[in-house]
Amino acid sequence: MYVCSIGKTRVRKQLGLAVNIQHHIPSLYIHIPFCISKCIYCDFNSIVMKSQAVDEYLKAIEKELQSATGKYSFKTVFIGGGTPTVLNERQLSRLLSMIAKHVDVPNLEEYTIEVNPGTLSNEKAIIMKNSHVDRISIGIQSFSDRYLKLLGRIHSANEAKDVFFYLREKEFKNISIDLIYGYPAQTLNEWKRDLQECCELDPEHISAYCLTYEQGTPIVKLTDSGTLNKLSEEEELKMYEFTNDFLCDNDYNHYEISNFAKQGKECRHNTVYWENREYVGVGAGAFSYVNGERYCNIKNVKEYVSSVKSKKELICFSETLPQKKRASEILIMALRMTSGISRKEFIQRSGFDLNELFEKQLDNLTQAGLINFDDERVKLTRKGLSMADSVMMEFV
Numbered sequence: 001m002y003v004c005s006i007g008k009t010r011v012r013k014q015l016g017l018a019v020n021i022q023h024h025i026p027s028l029y030i031h032i033p034f035c036i037s038k039c040i041y042c043d044f045n046s047i048v049m050k051s052q053a054v055d056e057y058l059k060a061i062e063k064e065l066q067s068a069t070g071k072y073s074f075k076t077v078f079i080g081g082g083t084p085t086v087l088n089e090r091q092l093s094r095l096l097s098m099i100a101k102h103v104d105v106p107n108l109e110e111y112t113i114e115v116n117p118g119t120l121s122n123e124k125a126i127i128m129k130n131s132h133v134d135r136i137s138i139g140i141q142s143f144s145d146r147y148l149k150l151l152g153r154i155h156s157a158n159e160a161k162d163v164f165f166y167l168r169e170k171e172f173k174n175i176s177i178d179l180i181y182g183y184p185a186q187t188l189n190e191w192k193r194d195l196q197e198c199c200e201l202d203p204e205h206i207s208a209y210c211l212t213y214e215q216g217t218p219i220v221k222l223t224d225s226g227t228l229n230k231l232s233e234e235e236e237l238k239m240y241e242f243t244n245d246f247l248c249d250n251d252y253n254h255y256e257i258s259n260f261a262k263q264g265k266e267c268r269h270n271t272v273y274w275e276n277r278e279y280v281g282v283g284a285g286a287f288s289y290v291n292g293e294r295y296c297n298i299k300n301v302k303e304y305v306s307s308v309k310s311k312k313e314l315i316c317f318s319e320t321l322p323q324k325k326r327a328s329e330i331l332i333m334a335l336r337m338t339s340g341i342s343r344k345e346f347i348q349r350s351g352f353d354l355n356e357l358f359e360k361q362l363d364n365l366t367q368a369g370l371i372n373f374d375d376e377r378v379k380l381t382r383k384g385l386s387m388a389d390s391v392m393m394e395f396v
């Protein structure tokens, strides 16, 4: 039986399904693991900021960056976290200057930084603009103060809107807004209002993720104890389907399970993950995928910094997938994109024909109305998109 789960994996956090052995210019991800406080749903690699650790951390990522940029040039840069804008003006300026020193910024296809509305100052926006950052991803999550408080966010809805307007004034022309839906007690009407408010701002890109309940997070304790009640899968599904219809009606192209963009504004950096192309991750817990090998840096910030300092091994995990496993991941990641993958592309990337590996699954899923496979291209149907995680499991 298929279970509704709406593609909840957030690729931007580099959970690491990846693998394309073709060599392209890689993308660069830089992880800033500090936050003001922890949101109750968060299981990302982030810690509450202590001022003394930040400069040491920046020094460490500069060393790592230096060695990475000695080997590669980059197609896109994405600075994520954590909360990159938790850095003070001097630290942010130092981070962006070190990137400018080691990366050919004018030739990047896209240069993104994540912004938490509770941490952006005018000066920081000017530093970003002057450093040629050309895409901002704002973690707004909700336009309801009640839910922002529940989730442990550090900003109000009005502060988030002010930050958006301010970034527009500074002529940032490519802004993405992150939203979360499906939190305890949220109604479909409340979610409609969030989407409405979001569209009124007219961002170029919207990521709308259904809340996930990750083991060990405070929200799971609250739902396990009955203090908060999760929505049912049916309620989550209704919200997901409404999201797709509403955003498409508002001129957003639904190009990935949870991502929507105005024409030509799809996120190029995250598309690298979805297309299994190569990327290099710098910072604590960052994943890389190069030359067919996937590896991950030490996650603990202190250990990461001290390993860089003492020139010890930074990598705590690495693997080179067997060919068939790699082919399966190529398909799983490609199916996240609403355009899916063509048979030809799949052969080029994996070395296998789709039918050779997955004939039975493709037949069954086609009959169940979950995928569309016309012998040339395979992609999820609308029904399949709503059950994406279950469909993907068939190819594992």
Ligand code: SF4
Pocket (backbone or CB within 6 Å): 034, 035, 036, 037, 038, 039, 042, 043, 044, 046, 081, 082, 083, 116, 139
């Ligand atoms: S701001 Fe983002 S990274 Fe930081 S605790 Fe909240 S969800 Fe996690």
